[in-house]
Amino acid sequence: MTMPRPPARPAAKKPAVKPAVAAKADQAKGQLHPRNRHQGRYDFPALIQMSPELAAFVIINPYGKESIDFANPAAVKVFNRALLKQFYGIEHWDIPADYLCPPIPGRADYLHYLAxxxxxxxxxxIPRGAKIKALDIGVGANCIYPLLGHCEYDWQFVGSDIASSALDSARAIIQANAGLEAAIELRQQEDSTHILDGVIHSDDRFxxxxxxPPFHASAEEATSGSKRKWRNLGKLDPKRKLPVLNFGGQAAELWCKGGEAEFVAKLISESANHGQQVLWFSTLISKAGNLAGVYSALNKIGASQVRTVEMAQGQKQSRFVAWTFMSKEQQAQWIKTRWQS
Structure with a gap:
């Protein structure tokens, strides 16, 4: 009697890479990174002493404390200029009208957690010095990440952007501050259909x-989101003319087709083309609802490690996702060759 064969077992699937989440268990809720220079309230007398132009924009908030009107783009720009001068030694910083004026404490947090x-x-x-090289995708007119990263850790930077006007502004900042031209290189992304391809050269190692990333899917969505934010904060006064976006911003900085989800999906896809040229890729993710898609894309493309780092600045919650294609052995060899030689 012939016995029937048992049914064939399905082929074993490669286990999904589980993203490690780095929580700030040792920090109070909403607190900045321990190395962030912007803890506590701003010392406006000290800022004004360094940058007298700030005095014209200082107001007394409803709590009786000195502040600025963060709905006023001119005030935000002068305030940022004062912060950069006092805390980072940046003597000259300016951006054209209507370009993104970033909140510096939050930008610094991203860099400290990357460190x-x-x-x-x-x-x-934590590695410091010129042996460490970082690529800032979308450096913008403000050049903020290369400025902070070089001042804090003495890292070298390449900043890429699709807009020549943004690069012209960033270049003017670099040239106006001694010592930055040797530390920060700028590259234009010539092809709007690509993010990393064409910017990372064959001999590059980062x-x-x-x-x-731009987080809105259209200009209309960006405008609506800004109005909703002000309404929620109780600051939308019909008698008062407010800027459309509280920190300004050009189209490529604020929105793209498909929004954050589509941009990051493209970034992940192209990162696989450069998996042996970059130790750690990373991107901010503003919408927590996009994380599931990010993890799925990283698993499909074969990332060997994925980490999610949660951050907070007061009431604002943010995060970034980092990934690598290198095994632990390859990472160790990278560090030995590049950092310890």
Missing amino acids: DLLGKSNAGD DLTLCN
Whole structure:
């Protein structure tokens, strides 16, 4: 009697890479990174002493404290200029009208947590100096990440952008401050259908990439989101003319077809083309609802490690996702060759 064969077992699937979430368990809710220079309230007398032009924009808020009107783009720009001068030694900083004027404490947090990420790959020792090279995708007219990253850690940067006007502004900032031209290189992305391809050259090696992607899908969505934000904050006064977007911003900075989800999906797809040229890729994710799609895309493309780092600045919650295609052995060899030689 012939016994029937047992049914064939389905082929084993490659286990999904589980993203590690780095929570700030040792920090109070809403607190900045411990190394962030912007803890506590701003010292306006000290800021004004360094940048007298700020005095014209200082107001007393409803709590009786000195502040500025963050709905006034001119005030925000002068305030940023004062912060950069006092805390980072940037003597000259300016951006054209209607370009993104970034909140510096939050931008600094991203860099400090990226430094921690590199430190975890290096037995807890955060690498500093010119051996570390980072790529800022979408450097913008403000050039903020290269400025902060170089001042804090002495890293080298390449900043890419699709807009020549943004690069012209960033270049003017670099040239106006001694010592930055040797530390920050700018490259234009000539092809609007690509993000990394064409910017990363065949002989490039980057320890980090970072990105603040456009998070709206259209100009209309960006405008609606800004109005909703002011309404929720109780600041939308029909008698008062407010800017459409509180920190300004050009189209490529604020929105793209498909919004954040589609942009990051493209970034992930192209990152696989450069998996042996970059130690850690990363991007901010403003919408927590996009994380599931990000993890799925990274798993499909074969990322070997994925980490999510939660951040908070007061009431604002944010996060970034980082990934690598290198095994632990390859990471160790990278560090030995690049950082320790």
